[in-house]
Amino acid sequence: MNARDLTDVDRTIHAPARLMIMTILKGADVDFVYLLRETGLSKGNLATHLAKLEASGYVGVHKEGRGTLSKTTYRMTGAGQAAFARYREQLQRIVDSTAPRGRLEPG
Amino acid sequence: MDNRVYQYQNIDGLNELAFGAMWLWLGLTISLYMFFPDVYPPLIGFVGFGVPLIGRGMYELKKRLTYPRTGYAIPRVPRYLFFVFAGGLLLINTLDAFFWDLAFSSLWTQPLSLGLITACLLLWMGGGLVRFYYLAAAAFVLGAGLTWYGVDLFMGVVLHSSALGLLLMIPGGVTLRRYLKKHQLER
Numbered sequence: 001m002n003a004r005d006l007t008d009v010d011r012t013i014h015a016p017a018r019l020m021i022m023t024i025l026k027g028a029d030v031d032f033v034y035l036l037r038e039t040g041l042s043k044g045n046l047a048t049h050l051a052k053l054e055a056s057g058y059v060g061v062h063k064e065g066r067g068t069l070s071k072t073t074y075r076m077t078g079a080g081q082a083a084f085a086r087y088r089e090q091l092q093r094i095v096d097s098t099a100p101r102g103r104l105e106p107g
Numbered sequence: 108m109d110n111r112v113y114q115y116q117n118i119d120g121l122n123e124l125a126f127g128a129m130w131l132w133l134g135l136t137i138s139l140y141m142f143f144p145d146v147y148p149p150l151i152g153f154v155g156f157g158v159p160l161i162g163r164g165m166y167e168l169k170k171r172l173t174y175p176r177t178g179y180a181i182p183r184v185p186r187y188l189f190f191v192f193a194g195g196l197l198l199i200n201t202l203d204a205f206f207w208d209l210a211f212s213s214l215w216t217q218p219l220s221l222g223l224i225t226a227c228l229l230l231w232m233g234g235g236l237v238r239f240y241y242l243a244a245a246a247f248v249l250g251a252g253l254t255w256y257g258v259d260l261f262m263g264v265v266l267h268s269s270a271l272g273l274l275l276m277i278p279g280g281v282t283l284r285r286y287l288k289k290h291q292l293e294r
Contacts, residue, residue: 027183028112034178071170071179 012056013087017041017049022084025076058083112182113234119173120282122232125165127275132157134268141261176290218267222250225271238278245274
C-alpha cells in the first residue's frame with residue numbers, strides 16, 4: 001500500500017458530513033428531519049451535502065403524497081452502494097497496511 | 108448504526124400500542140367464537156380485516172405525530188426476508204389445513220407457544236431496547252403461567268391475548284406520552 005493511495009479515496013464520500021450521511025443511508029431510507037437530528041448539521045449545511053451526493057448519483061430523492069403530509073425520502077442508490085463498498089475496502093486496505101508487523105515490545 | 112434505526116422505530120411507543128391492539132383484537136374475536144360459535148365462520152373475514160386496519164392506523168399516527176417531530180427512518184430489509192416470512196406463513200397455513208383437528212385439540216398449549224413467539228417477536232422489534240427485554244420476559248411468563256394453570260382451551264387464549272394486549276399498550280401509551288412531551292412540534 002502506497003501512501004498516495006489515500007488520495008484515491010472517493011472524496012465525495014470522504015468528507016466527514018457526507019460520510020455520516022452515507023453511513024446512515026446505508027441501512028435505512030430516511031427524511032431530512034431525521035438526518036438533521038442524527039448528524040447535528042445545520043439545515044443549510046445538510047442540504048448542501050445532500051445536493052452534492054445527489055449530483056454524484058449516490059443518493060436518490062423520493063417524494064410521496066401532497067400537502068402538509070407529503071414525505072421526501074432520501075435513499076442510497078445502487079451506484080451509491082457500490083461506491084460506499086469500494087470506499088470501505090480502500091479504507092480497510094489502508095488501515096491494514098498500517099498495522100504493526102510482528103510483536104512490539106513495550107518500552 | 109442499523110440497530111439505531113431499529114430502535115428508532117420504537118421511540119414513540121406506537122409500535123407497542125399497535126401490537127397490543129392486535130392482541131386485544133385477537134382476544135375479542137376468539138371470545139366472539141366462544142359466545143357465538145354459529146355466527147363465527149362468516150366473521151373470519153372481518154377478523155382478518157382488523158389487523159391491517161390497526162397497522163394502517165399506526166402508520167397514519169406516525170405520519171402525523173412522529174415524522175414531523177423527529178423524522179422518518181425505515182430500515183432497509185433484505186429482500187429475501189420477505190420470502191422467508193411469506194414461506195413461513197404458507198407453511199403454517201398448510202400445516203393448519205392438513206392437521207386442523209390436531210391443532211384444535213392441542214389448543215391448550217397455545218398460551219405457551221404464543222408467549223414464546225411473542226417474546227421472540229418483541230426481542231426482534233426492540234432492537235436491543237431494555238424495555239423490550241422486560242416485555243418479552245413478561246409475555247413468556249404470562250403464556251407459561253396460563254398453560255401451567257391449565258386454563259380452559261379457548262379461555263386460555265382469550266386471557267393470554269387480552270392480557271398481552273394490555274401489557275403492551277400500557278408501556279406503549281406511557282412512552283407515547285413521554286415522547287410527545289419531550290419532542291414538541293416546532294411552529
